[in-house]
Amino acid sequence: MDKLLQDQVAVVTGGASGIGRSICRLFAEEGATVIVADLQAAPREGDDPPIHEVIQDKLGGEARFVECDVTNPEQVADVMDVASELGGVDVLVNNAGVFRQHDFLSMSVEDFDFIMDINVKAAFFMAQSAARQMVEKERGVIINVSSVAGIQGTGGFTTYCASKGAMRLFTYALAQELAPKGIRVNSLHPGLIDTKMTTDDVAIIGAEMGEGFKQMIPMNRFGHPDEMAKAALFLASDMSSYMQGASLIADGGLLRV
Ligand code: NAP
DSSP states (O other), X not given: OOOTTTTOEEEEETTTSHHHHHHHHHHHHTTOEEEEEESOSSOTTSSSOOHHHIIIIISOOEEEEEEOOTTOHHHHHHHHHHHHHTTOOSEEEXXXXXXXXXXXXXXXXXXXXXXXXXXXXXXXXHXXXXXXXXXHHTOEEEEEEOOGGGTSOOTTOHHHHHHHHHHHHHHHHHHHHHGGGTEEEEEEEEOSBOSHIIIIISOOTTSHHHHHHHTTOXXXXXXXXXXXXXXXXXXXXXXXXXXXXXXXXXXXXXSOO
């Protein structure tokens, strides 16, 4: 039986670390050639080798690292050029994102722009660049990594919630526009996942705030990046062939909507 992503070219933004890293590995195991588009190849987690090296050297798969700040149009073009050389992008995972906690009354325009530029504007134009290649192929899949914060609002995280909510509605609108061209667009909504984002950028997991959140999760635990990769694989593959403009929530039961 063919692997689920056999001979497909997948671009994963923010693929060097955390959830993106797990997605890169699983997609490669399922036969995809993976383009890791990130600020740097080294993972935030520490001493592990870059994931494109792991895929090539240990898994016998195909992967490329392309240095890319998703807010930089020239570097986005570099990513798409590499995808084009490989036959064109089949799957885009808009995964790169940033998470910060702000006091609404004192936060600055710069704080707002930092989050919105990466989480919304860059994802929007990355999708546009990828879709231009997908239209040529008359097929493709775009996965926007939103969050439970794109569905439920939480004080202290107003900009992040606004950004992830925007990503959700962008997904729904784009799904209608691109469906006639054979392109599926869906969003993935992780709950609290154990990555540097939730241990370091905002100290939730391993801190008092995390214990409070954990009590609200019926499964009484945080998620692992590999569990998000499995959800992303489902959306990327024909296993989800009739899903379009949908939100897939993977949160241990936190939201229950
Ligand atoms: P992470 O461990 O911090 O990984 C994010 C990756 O994105 C890092 O490799 C980071 O690069 C990269 N990145 C940041 N800014 C970038 C930019 N401008 N251009 C290109 N790459 C950039 O975070 P994560 O937890 O895996 O999060 C992945 C996605 O899931 C994000 O969209 C996040 O909002 C979403 N999410 C996460 C959770 C959670 O609980 N962890 C929950 C819901 C949604 P550097 O290493 O160089 O910083």
